[in-house]
Amino acid sequence: MSISSDTAAAGEEIAATDDYFTHVEGVGDIPRDIYKYVKSDPSGDLPRYSMHIVIQHFLVSTTFLVLAATGLALHFADVFWAPYLIALFGGADTARFVHRIAAYIMIFTSVYHIVTITAGSIQKILKNEFDYKRTQIPTPKDLFDLIHDVKYFLGIEPFRPKMEKFSYKQKLHYLAIIWGTIVLSVAGMALLFPDIIAKIFPEVMFKLRPQAPANGGFPALFQDLARLMHADEAVMALIVLAFWHLANVHIVPGRFPFQWTFLTGRITREHQIEEHFLEYIRNLEEMPEEREYMGNLLKEKQSEISQKMPVSSLQKPAEKGAVDVSTPETQEN
């Protein structure tokens, strides 16, 4: 009894400080940790990516692997495995050709991505549905989310932050990809067309420093930097993708052994609620079938949840929820 009263006291505090319940009209009060009780289809329950994004991810990931394999072998030419890797692509000259073709496809995909998100955004703006919170645009909230999340991991906060469709990690990664693609494309172009790139700098710059240093003028420095940046940026991208992105998406507990989102464009309910709670609330508003599911679940699990949670904090909202989950709606479907 003493234990339960202990948790009750703590629970009260959670409910008070961290708004444990989120009220949704027509569904009820959704506890923050409802994701532990929901049912999920591994191939995804809720929409996350459009088909364009799935295609773009496929193109970018495959071309990236080809680019990394050919590029790494060329960059680390003197390492023992480089000749074997390069032989897979038919020798150095062919590998360079393959690298360029893959690069063009990747740049095409980037343009395709820009076109789709621009067109999609314009469409939404015209329909008056555009909400910057559901995009990759970074906001101050992301920083607070990061701090909140780290606090949760360290055991200071009781629950994970309520995040939007794209969490702080994803926004960071997206920004990194934008930066990386720009750097790699520009530097790659500088490596591929060194003669043209050297000439695009206006003569004014030459007049500013007529005495070119021993290492050459600005175009030469630009070429030097392009060489460095292209390789370093690519190695960084590869390491981050291999050790962070892949692990984060497929390996970490809760996501293991595989997330199908990148192929199906759909996210599991559990994941959506855990990491994209605010987006899930929007899903509830937009999707009647999801509202119905959650309403039923809340009724079903009420005893379990109320056992776990303090009576005082649960009682009021739970009652409200029971009323709000209107029976006609559930019968209808």
Next chain:
Amino acid sequence: MNSLGNIRTRATLLVLLFALLSISFYAEAADKDNCLMCHKYRFLGRIDESGKRINYNVSENLYDHTVHRNVSCRECHPYINKIPHDPVKEQVNCANLCHLTTPFSKERFSHERIIEVYKKSAHAPQPGDSAQLKEAKPNCKFCHLNPMYTRVSEERIDYHESLNRCLNCHQEKGVTQAYKHITHRLRHKTSRSPQEIVALCAKCHQNVELMKELNVSKRGITAVETYKQSIHGKSVTLGSEVAADCISCHASNKLHDIYKKDDRRATVEKKNLNKTCSQCHARTNSWFVQVAVHPSTEREDNPIVFFVNLSLSLALYGTVFGLVGLMLLEIFGRRKGGIKFLLRNGTSWRGKPKPKEKKTK
């Protein structure tokens, strides 16, 4: 009828036929002085005064496939006048005139013209050189090992541009064999692959101790190393056939006219760079030629590049360790919610969450 039916005549004809068949034209041409009488023995050799073992064997089979197969021994070794000959003290002089004549001028052939080019180059001993430097400089035979030339595969030769006219008379099939001594030079400046050229030059130029003894500049000492860091060098290391090797930039089509960087005649001299680079880079310009072909990221050579490189590596480690650390923290942190690596009903939540340890704020 009578004479042919005669068994004796038949036997004579048969013997003559065999004799005709058994004549080796190559060997006859090259070895008309019968040098191979002794030099065919594989272990013909001696140990000289310093204890060095020398083998004097000449493999007829190998020699018949070299470019010099039609040159007889004494054309290059004219100082040998009798058999058995005296110990040889003289060196072969590649500028000798030999009996071969060039097809149209009917002049006797000699390597003299290219030797004149070589003699002016940085690789020839010059009057001002120290004895040590003179000793270290390569002579003809240092680079030209006279290897057995390999056949060039027919697809590699650009028939339509180079050999179209040959094909007016010759069959395509036999061209590579008949023109073996020239076709390998139709692809590149040199018959060797770029990799072999780099290895050949690196034999001396990568020898840091030797280069230091000869008072070579710092850039000269690190030339091979920095080249191998360049895009040309990396491609060549992996077997590229089109990327520039040492000769591509440091010599013109004369191949032997290699001069020091500051020499007016050098292909890598500032004023000549445009022409040199334009061999491959069609749209070369005065700014492009400043781009470092031997890039160095060392602090004293290129401080900006050095610090950018340093900060990029710091960024790399910072990003990777930061993100992976965050992920590990996340794995650790999410465990208390009861999360496992296992699947149940399409989710990997399993079991009841651990009782939370509450902390008051």
